[in-house]
Amino acid sequence: MPNILAFAESRGGDIRRVAFEAITAARALASGGEVHAVLCGPPGIAAKAAELAKYGASVVHVAEHAAFANYAPESIAAAVAQLVSASSIRAAVFAASAQGKDLAPRVAAKLRVPIATDVIRAQWEGETLVADKPGYTGKVIATLALTATPALISVRPGAFVAAESPAAGRAETLALPLDPANARVKVTQTIAGDNAKLDLGEARVIVAGGRGLKEAKNFELLETLAAAFGNAAVGATRAVTDDGWRPHSDQIGQTGRLVSPDLYIAVGISGAIQHLAGMRTSRTIVAINRDKEAPIFKVADYGIVGDSLEVVPALTSAVREARKGA
Amino acid sequence: MKIAVCIKRVPEMDVRFKIAASGNAVDEAGLKFDMSDFDGYAAEVAIQIKEKLGVGEVVVIALGPDTVQETLRKALSMGADRAVQLKADAVPADPWSIAEALAVELRAGSFDLILFGRMSLDAANHSVPNMVAELLDVPCVVAASQLDTSGGTVKARRELEGAAETVECSLPAVVSIDEGIARPRYPSLKGIMAAKKKPLEPKPAQLGAVRMTRRAAALPPDRAAGRIVGEGAAAVPTLVELLRTEAKVL
Numbered sequence: 001m002p003n004i005l006a007f008a009e010s011r012g013g014d015i016r017r018v019a020f021e022a023i024t025a026a027r028a029l030a031s032g033g034e035v036h037a038v039l040c041g042p043p044g045i046a047a048k049a050a051e052l053a054k055y056g057a058s059v060v061h062v063a064e065h066a067a068f069a070n071y072a073p074e075s076i077a078a079a080v081a082q083l084v085s086a087s088s089i090r091a092a093v094f095a096a097s098a099q100g101k102d103l104a105p106r107v108a109a110k111l112r113v114p115i116a117t118d119v120i121r122a123q124w125e126g127e128t129l130v131a132d133k134p135g136y137t138g139k140v141i142a143t144l145a146l147t148a149t150p151a152l153i154s155v156r157p158g159a160f161v162a163a164e165s166p167a168a169g170r171a172e173t174l175a176l177p178l179d180p181a182n183a184r185v186k187v188t189q190t191i192a193g194d195n196a197k198l199d200l201g202e203a204r205v206i207v208a209g210g211r212g213l214k215e216a217k218n219f220e221l222l223e224t225l226a227a228a229f230g231n232a233a234v235g236a237t238r239a240v241t242d243d244g245w246r247p248h249s250d251q252i253g254q255t256g257r258l259v260s261p262d263l264y265i266a267v268g269i270s271g272a273i274q275h276l277a278g279m280r281t282s283r284t285i286v287a288i289n290r291d292k293e294a295p296i297f298k299v300a301d302y303g304i305v306g307d308s309l310e311v312v313p314a315l316t317s318a319v320r321e322a323r324k325g326a
Numbered sequence: 327m328k329i330a331v332c333i334k335r336v337p338e339m340d341v342r343f344k345i346a347a348s349g350n351a352v353d354e355a356g357l358k359f360d361m362s363d364f365d366g367y368a369a370e371v372a373i374q375i376k377e378k379l380g381v382g383e384v385v386v387i388a389l390g391p392d393t394v395q396e397t398l399r400k401a402l403s404m405g406a407d408r409a410v411q412l413k414a415d416a417v418p419a420d421p422w423s424i425a426e427a428l429a430v431e432l433r434a435g436s437f438d439l440i441l442f443g444r445m446s447l448d449a450a451n452h453s454v455p456n457m458v459a460e461l462l463d464v465p466c467v468v469a470a471s472q473l474d475t476s477g478g479t480v481k482a483r484r485e486l487e488g489a490a491e492t493v494e495c496s497l498p499a500v501v502s503i504d505e506g507i508a509r510p511r512y513p514s515l516k517g518i519m520a521a522k523k524k525p526l527e528p529k530p531a532q533l534g535a536v537r538m539t540r541r542a543a544a545l546p547p548d549r550a551a552g553r554i555v556g557e558g559a560a561a562v563p564t565l566v567e568l569l570r571t572e573a574k575v576l
């Protein structure tokens with residue numbers, strides 16, 4: 001029964017949803033062994049260890065430091081690497097988030113151990129960790145065999161659905177071999193996005209708009225639709241971010257964000273291959289486009305042929321109604 | 327400033343891939359190849375820094391079989407000064423193995439700035455830059471969407487989920503480049519002519535240990551054909567009903 005480490009990502013003192021996904025994925029790999037979580041944050045974060053226990057962390061290794069109000073790549077990587085090498089950890093799971101993509105390969109390199117990133121499935125075959133991950137802009141799934149342990153993986157946000165499974169969650173203090181004050185790389189500021197805005201990676205529902213919304217102002221219709229869902233975020237195509245209608249960080253696709261929400265609603269989006277690369281793994285896809293030949297309809301589960309400016313407000317009222325009953 | 331840019335040759339992605347008979351790789355027959363997107367941005371960033379300073383050197387490095395020479399020539403025609411091919415029959419699936427080979431060359435070159443793409447479009451490991459930085463023991467910023475090296479340090483911005491962060495470190499450093507900084511220029515005719523005379527040196531790659539192999543490659547299952555539920559606002563009730571009862575997302 002192997003012990004598995006899960007890195008519990010936080011930002012500004014709050015645990016992120018991907019942390020619970022990492023713990024859930026770690027639990028599956030532990031198959032009865034213990035899940036150890038690592039939680040690094042500003043003073044006060046230790047109080048949140050219980051949240052990790054709820055998802056199955058038997059032990060939570062906590063490091064509090066004022067510098068952890070921002071991400072501190074070198075210090076956290078050193079601490080995680082030391083913990084992995086000092087304990088009987090067979091595998092470590094990170095989120096393939098902006099932070100995890102930075103952190104996990106650093107830890108792998110320090111430990112000289114294999115890493116598979118952006119993993120959507122993982123299992124043991126004896127001592128070998130076998131992991132599936134998308135490549136070639138999502139068009140090919142590679143099955144990777146990690147032939148040494150400890151093995152590291154980062155899991156694609158949304159690929160492992162967080163499930164509760166309460167455990168003891170005994171807190172232990174995590175030593176910091178590198179004081180963040182002595183790190184060479186310093187995160188000087190975390191610039192919060194619009195507070196009201198749910199992030200694309202966290203959202204279960206994404207409403208995305210393209211040039212078919214006609215002008216920047218009409219994205220308000222999508223904001224309202226997203227609000228009607230309640231747990232939704234608004235994304236965009238590159239055509240739209242290039243024109244400055246939406247910030248670059250909202251871009252979904254080959255060169256933007258890769259997302260897999262439960263529901264993806266594409267409004268006025270043609271379905272260019274580079275856009276599909278970022279969202280084709282969504283569980284359910286809805287397309288609204290006035291051209292019935294638009295390629296987006298080929299990947300959509302449900303389509304409505306029509307004018308976005310007419311269909312979206314109608315959809316917003318219908319969703320509001322439906323959620324009232326729910 | 328001495329700048330290195332690591333570039334990978336990858337297939338163009340706007341095709342339907344086939345799996346090779348081996349079952350663990352993409353069938354490359356008939357595919358067109360180019361510089362991986364983010365590596366193109368990195369090359370452009372390097373060339374712009376040099377142009378702004380008016381002095382310095384941009385060295386492009388690619389690991390792979392002789393076919394990567396074409397990709398290196400393209401970078402030379404964009405404005406890089408010289409190229410190094412780390413010759414290997416194939417590019418290993420383990421990013422560590424690639425990182426070790428690149429680190430050997432990069433260490434010898436004593437570069438001020440070492441640029442990468444945020445990730446390669448085919449392997450998509452987003453790991454090689456971080457690993458090279460560990461091997462060289464230099465600071466590392468990955469996925470920079472803004473980069474300023476004018477003060478002799480690295481000042482960068484990274485896009486997070488729904489937020490961003492600003493990062494600083496000293497030079498020499500490893501930086502991997504996200505989209506949004508610079509679109510790669512098209513090589514001019516003059517650039518293409520000049521590139522033919524620029525040095526391109528092949529050397530054997532000193533690949534590192536392989537602890538991860540690609541056992542299989544497969545196409546993701548096709549999405550079941552969807553359906554058009556109707557036209558205009560009149561179709562909305564049907565859609566919502568399907569989302570509730572069939573897709574169970576409402």
Ligand SMILES: Cc1cc2nc3c(=O)[nH]c(=O)nc-3n(C[C@H](O)[C@H](O)[C@H](O)COP(=O)(O)OP(=O)(O)OC[C@H]3O[C@@H](n4cnc5c(N)ncnc54)[C@H](O)[C@@H]3O)c2cc1C
Pocket residue numbers: 209210211212213214236237238239240251252253254255256257267268269270271272273274275278288289290291294306307308309363
């Ligand atoms: C290297 C590279 C990387 C790229 N990376 C990305 C990426 O990451 N993400 C990305 O999105 N794109 C990317 N692109 C761009 C991509 O090729 C497309 O150009 C882009 O996705 C198109 O955006 P769009 O669907 O908004 O616009 P269009 O293709 O112009 O489509 C607009 C759609 O709106 C419909 N429409 C028009 N009016 C209405 C109306 N009133 N009501 C309803 N529908 C209407 C039209 O029928 C059409 O289908 C990349 C391109 C390249 C070359």
Ligand SMILES: Nc1ncnc2c1ncn2[C@@H]1O[C@H](COP(=O)(O)O)[C@@H](O)[C@H]1O
Pocket residue numbers: 332333334335362364365387388389390417421424441442443444445446447449450451452453454455
């Ligand atoms: N074979 C290669 N030759 C040169 N550079 C590479 C190679 N593979 C990866 N890289 C560099 O490492 C970056 C990240 O690649 P990856 O870790 O595979 O996502 C790429 O964008 C390139 O800059």
